[in-house]
Amino acid sequence: MKHICVFCGSSPGLKKEYMEAASILGTTLAERKITLVYGGASVGLMGQAARSCLEKGGEVIGVITRNFVEQEVAFTKLTNLYVVETMHERKAKMAELSDGFIALPGGLGTLEELFEILTWSQLGIHTKPCGLLNTCGYYDDMIRFLDLTVDQQFVEPVHRQMIQIDDQPDKLLDKFEVYQPPQANKADWVRQLTEQANAKQ
Template identity: 45%
Template sequence: MNKIKSIVVFCASSLGNSTIYEDQAKYVGYTFAQRNVQLVYGGGRAGLMGVVANAVLEKGGSVIGVIPHFLNSKEREHRGVTKLIIVDSMHDRKRIMNEYAEGVIALPGGFGTLEELFEMTTWAQLGLHGKPVGLLNINGFYDHLIKFMDHMVHEGLLRPENREMLLVGQTIEELLDQMENYAPQAVTKWIEKNEI
């Protein structure tokens, strides 16, 4: 078992329609602080992003925010984080977040969350990193996405072993346990000529 000391969290910059998302985001933050896991996130103060960061800080934990200057200029940054890094682009944001963290978790979110999650999962598939990447499936939020990924495997467009790279947990404790027991697989992406 590998103790993970720093995790990137991708999630919404809004709160959603159900209070369960806010409640669970807060609980994730409390759990990080309790386990001495440093939060690395997008640096915003709004939505679930802000909730997770505030919860970690409330319990005395460490938070690194990484935000592009065009968002920072709109005063969307969280000024109370342990360390705020201002970057030039969204790509720089993900690259630097990856450098600071030993794992990745996606909480509920929209297009931005999915884009960030799948870029990090693709990097793992290509062997650019060996970090665990997980979905926290709060209130069944990701059920349809999980079913769709299984459909991709069924249709022969995603290898089963690559599908298994994306961990899924119903609770933060379950997901952290999976991440700490994660062992990266050998890259098999380019074995067959006809695979995309």
Template identity: 50%
Template sequence: MTKLAVYCGSATPADLTYIDAARHVGRTLAQRGIGVVYGGGRLGLMGAVADAALEAGGEVIGVIPEALVGAEVAHRGCTRLHVVQTMHQRKQLFTDLSDGFVTLPGGVGTMDELWEAISWSQLGYHDKPVGLLNVAGFYDQLIAFNRHMADTGFIRPQHRGILIHDDSIEGLLDAMAAYRPHETIFAMKASRL
């Protein structure tokens, strides 16, 4: 893995545990020689990841919609900043530029990015690892819900392992490096769907 898309919130929560975790992720990726592909913002967890990676000598590639550049939230210190027209273009470029996905805490936009990465993997649009960093138990209920979807049959047995999660970035990166692609829906016959 030479570049990872990092999905996270643009908000700055009152609990600075999340900002500290984002900084740790940025530093760790840079120290491991893994470039950051992210939403291109300078605020919240996004800015913390980018700043920490840059301070540690890492590569940071931002992908931001033009409307957000106009709102003055773009991080101008990125190694490269791609400005796109739509959110769909943004997510496609995340996928094209990265070797996998790491999701930190965030809100609705972060969830949209995570579930699309999982859905596209399940279908077969990509075969890259999808990681979830469970900072301070933030994603405990989401992990339980994902397990519930699998236990009730809404996630096929072949796709149970798409979502990789860990409480530490180091453990998550190791698990992602060991990921082996699953059988995709596109490769299945109708009788097995």
């Protein structure tokens, strides 16, 4: 892997450990000679991850929409900064540039980016690893909910297993190195469940 996309908050969050995790991830990527790809902002966890990577001699690519540049939240001292017009273009460009995806703690935007990229993996649009850096158990409740989606037969177990989870960047990246994408076809699985449900009627 040469490029990792990081989804994370544009706010620092409540706990100091969130910013610390962003720093450690940025440093770890630089030490592993992995380019950080992210949303291009200078604030919050986003800016912290980028700064830490750059300070350790790493490369950072930002992708940001023009309206955020006009609001002066863009990090202008990056290795490369792509300015696009829409959020759809932003996410597509980050996906195109990246070999894997990590979500740090964040808000609605982070969750939306994470679940879209997971859905693309489920549908076979890409086969890149996706993971949660679960700092201070931030994602614990969401992980339990994802397990519920499997229990209730809305998500196939093999697709639940796409999500790599750890609270240490090094260990999460190690999991990425040995990741094997699911071979299951979602359409076949839905068809099988439908047949089982019909047989019970």
